[in-house]
Amino acid sequence: MLLRHARSLLFLPASNPRAIAKSRSLECDMVMLDLEDAVPDERKQDARAGAIEAAAEGGFGNRLLALRINTAETSWHGEDIAVARAIAADYLILPKVELPGQVADVAAATGKPVIAMIESPAGVFAAREIAGESGTAALFVGTNDLRRELGIPSGAGRSTISTALQTVVLAARAAGKAVFDGVYNKLDDPEGFEAECREGQALGFDGKTLIHPSQVEIANRVFGPDEEALAAARRLVEAATGGAERFEGEMIEAMHVEAAKALLERARHYGA
Template identity: 70%
Template sequence: MLLHHARSLLFLPASNARAIEKARGLPCDMVMLDLEDAVPDDRKQEARDQAIDALRQGFGERLTAVRINVAGTLWHGAEMVAVKGSAADYVILPKVETVRQVADVFSVCQRPVIAMIESPAGVLGASAIGAAEGTAALFMGTNDLRKDLHIPAGAGRDGLSLALQQVVLAVRAARIAVFDGVYNRLDDDAGFEAECAHGHMLGFDGKTLIHPAQIAIANRLFGPDAHAVADARRLVDAATGGAERFEGRMIEAMHVDEARALIARAEAQAG
């Protein structure tokens, strides 16, 4: 699967062997083994070793990534070296604010970098970060961003809207993938579904997740709607070139390209 086709990207603590084994049977599009926030300091080395072993065993057709700790921490260097020798598809770097951070990790890990945008400085630098050599995608780190923006706990997403849209805009200019932040309330399916719908409307490719129970909703909300796919197939079949009428609306080459992209995404996710 191509990264920009991913709908559900599941974070797992690399220190939790049971969760890692369970992930091999989950319908998520990407498994992300976390060495950062989800792992206590006294288990960082154990988590790193466990992540590399898990990647060696593989996760089937799922994309894989490792989230490492930032530069300046005790574990950063060893984690980069471990990822370089691993079977990971991507390396996830938290708290990115500069192109230099991406360049340093890319040069050592030799893996495409997914940069997490978690601060006002990261949002303002998103255009340069997204366009940097080695950057494969941007993740929104909405929890830290809320804190830095002084958005009250329990507030909705209105205060984040400008930042979210600015990052999506930067990514589309760079022609890479972009994924919405995690949703923390595990017992609130309605709220999670609403946030997925909002992220989809803003243009995010998929959703980062913190629990397997969130996968089905993310796959449904970020996957192509069956009616839209059927419409796209009819449009492609009907198009003859140039501007023309199709089922009560005007279409041209741009709409045919969009329809083909939608069909390709649907077929990739169905596989």
């Protein structure tokens, strides 16, 4: 699967073999083995061993596999880099990125493309340069850390960080990179989660990062093309004859045809 087509990207502690085993049967588009926030300090070594074992065992099918490592400011970074260099992960995830050089260093040390997490005001302001770094494959928004850095209460609505979210999307699109929305913390609120997915999709995010398997189906449904949109895209492509013209009460031109074809191509990746 192409990274740009990923709808559901699930974080799992690499120290939890049961969760990793279950992920092989989930419909998520990316499994992200976490060595960072999801793992307590005393279990970092267990997590590295778990990531090595999981990658060696394989069985993830068409799902993309990523590894989130600890930052260079931590004592665990060097060993994480050694693991990242050795295992067959498609991508590395680097948290708390504020400079493009941080991505360049990890990409050079491991030979793997890096997904940069934007989690601070400095990261938001540098997002365009970070996205433009050749080693950057995509941007994630770390909404929890971003709220904390901004001094925003955890229960405050998304409108409080809307400028930051749109800035990161703009930075990724300007560089031609994929971009993914932050996690939703309330596991017993599927309606709230779906609403946030729809808001993220409307802002231009390609998909959403997740923290629980129960969130996968909703993310796939919201960020994947629905049948009504696909049917309209097929009709538009079939009806278009070139140039500006009327289609079902609206004016369309080449850009609309290209968008419809892109939607149909995206659907083919999901077997739709």
